[in-house]
Amino acid sequence: MQSLKLFYDNIQEREAVKAFLIDCLKELAVEKTFDGEDVSGIKEARQNIERAFDRLDEMYGKIETSKPSNSR
Numbered sequence: 001m002q003s004l005k006l007f008y009d010n011i012q013e014r015e016a017v018k019a020f021l022i023d024c025l026k027e028l029a030v031e032k033t034f035d036g037e038d039v040s041g042i043k044e045a046r047q048n049i050e051r052a053f054d055r056l057d058e059m060y061g062k063i064e065t066s067k068p069s070n071s072r
Contacts, residue, residue, distance in 0.1 A: 008060040014053070021049050 008014060029042045 004056065005060050008056050014056070018049065018053050022046065025049070 007017075025042060025045055029039050032039045032042070
């Protein structure tokens with residue numbers, strides 16, 4: 001899991017990988033559409049990519065703790 005933490009902490013790399021996956025999926029959708037093939041699974045595939053990156057946020061994201069206020 002340490003490698004996932006390193007990946008998560010490298011924001012540029014993480015965003016580049018996510019963009020690459022989405023771009024590949026878009027290319028596949030276009031190819032399948034032009035070929036008259038079923039593209040119904042493309043939407044779900046994109047949602048799963050988004051969920052995977054959301055899960056990384058849940059696992060490795062910074063948790064902000066609220067500090068008690070001294071004002072009365």
